[in-house]
Amino acid sequence: MKRLTAALLCVLMILAPLTVQAKGGYEEKYGTTEAYLKNCPTPTVGSMGGEWMVIGLARGNGISREMEEGYYQNVLSTVRDNGSEKLHRSKATENARVILALTAIGKDVTDVAGYNLLAPLADFKFVTKQGLNGAVWTLIALDSMLYDIPETDAQDVTTREKLIDCILSRQNESGGWDIKNDYADPDMTGMVLQSLAPYYEHNEAVKTAVDNALRVMSENQLDDGGFLTYGSPTPESCAQMLTALCSLGIDPQKDSRFIKNGRSVLDRMLDFSVENGFEHLQNDGFNQMSTEQAFYAMTALNRLENGKTALYDMSDLLLPYDVNLDGQVNIIDATETQKYIAELRDFNLRQQKAAHADVNGKVNITVVTEIQRFISMQ
Numbered sequence: 001m002k003r004l005t006a007a008l009l010c011v012l013m014i015l016a017p018l019t020v021q022a023k024g025g026y027e028e029k030y031g032t033t034e035a036y037l038k039n040c041p042t043p044t045v046g047s048m049g050g051e052w053m054v055i056g057l058a059r060g061n062g063i064s065r066e067m068e069e070g071y072y073q074n075v076l077s078t079v080r081d082n083g084s085e086k087l088h089r090s091k092a093t094e095n096a097r098v099i100l101a102l103t104a105i106g107k108d109v110t111d112v113a114g115y116n117l118l119a120p121l122a123d124f125k126f127v128t129k130q131g132l133n134g135a136v137w138t139l140i141a142l143d144s145m146l147y148d149i150p151e152t153d154a155q156d157v158t159t160r161e162k163l164i165d166c167i168l169s170r171q172n173e174s175g176g177w178d179i180k181n182d183y184a185d186p187d188m189t190g191m192v193l194q195s196l197a198p199y200y201e202h203n204e205a206v207k208t209a210v211d212n213a214l215r216v217m218s219e220n221q222l223d224d225g226g227f228l229t230y231g232s233p234t235p236e237s238c239a240q241m242l243t244a245l246c247s248l249g250i251d252p253q254k255d256s257r258f259i260k261n262g263r264s265v266l267d268r269m270l271d272f273s274v275e276n277g278f279e280h281l282q283n284d285g286f287n288q289m290s291t292e293q294a295f296y297a298m299t300a301l302n303r304l305e306n307g308k309t310a311l312y313d314m315s316d317l318l319l320p321y322d323v324n325l326d327g328q329v330n331i332i333d334a335t336e337t338q339k340y341i342a343e344l345r346d347f348n349l350r351q352q353k354a355a356h357a358d359v360n361g362k363v364n365i366t367v368v369t370e371i372q373r374f375i376s377m378q
């Protein structure tokens with residue numbers, strides 16, 4: 001009997017890791033989808049076969065040098081042909097999407113063929129001309145690398161506070177967000193939550209709105225773990241909510257609020273798996289856009305599981321202690337940090353991040369010693 005018990009224990013110990021692996025259940029799909037996307041044609045400037053693919057790959061296991069450079073050359077050509085820093089006359093999301101992709105591959109968004117792609121986002125009237133979408137993606141783009149809002153001649157100048165207030169004002173009676181109706185659309189609500197995530201811990205109005213939306217989305221989650229978008233289940237709605245939860249540091253596979261009948265939103269998204277990627281509607285066949293959204297959602301989850309910054313928090317690409325943002329760390333950075341601590345100079349948000357400032361912008365004097373130690377070890 002003891003031998004049988006021991007044998008059973010051994011079997012259970014062997015199977016235990018497999019059970020954990022199966023609960024995640026996305027690793028193999030993540031790998032095969034990544035392999036497919038890496039073999040796609042060079043990304044163009046566009047919402048399909050373009051920026052979302054670049055972002056998913058670059059923020060995941062990496063994008064090939066060839067694909068990265070090919071995409072950048074396509075951006076340069078598009079901007080030159082456009083002849084303007086404004087990529088669309090009424091859609092701020094066009095600029096925001098390209099900014100996110102360029103940031104993900106380490107390119108300077110303030111000088112793209114001589115144009116500053118951030119500049120149009122400084123005009124609040126232009127940003128909100130597109131409605132909620134414009135405000136949401138402008139905020140995500142600006143916060144992706146803690147960008148300064150450029151100076152502008154616009155009468156109504158964009159600020160982060162205005163963007164947040166605009167977004168919060170559009171929360172409808174259902175507790176969620178939608179472009180037109182009083183409906184908690186999982187796609188739009190998920191995108192909004194992604195934009196508000198960086199402010200959740202230190203903005204009470206944001207925290208209240210987000211908590212309310214999370215409650216509503218938990219209530220609206222179906223028994224199969226998914227959501228309905230205007231009456232239809234899609235992997236995109238799963239992808240947006242999955243990315244939103246990960247942006248907020250919520251593990252979608254463990255948080256009981258988002259587990260229904262043992263199924264998570266990830267489980268439901270994986271139901272749409274087909275060869276090389278995902279389909280938009282079940283039994284509808286492969287869909288490129290669905291595949292790209294599902295892939296970057298899996299990238300968001302992978303980053304959460306590995307303790308990395310959120311999908312759109314690209315501040316991890318900053319060089320630590322490089323407070324003057326010149327690409328190197330030396331005694332100048334230590335001196336500049338001392339001046340900042342003594343309130344003899346200002347740091348922008350990126351400089352504060354590089355100096356390891358807290359949420360209030362305060363830098364501990366010990367950081368100067370850390371910088372000096374860092375310099376001595378180079």
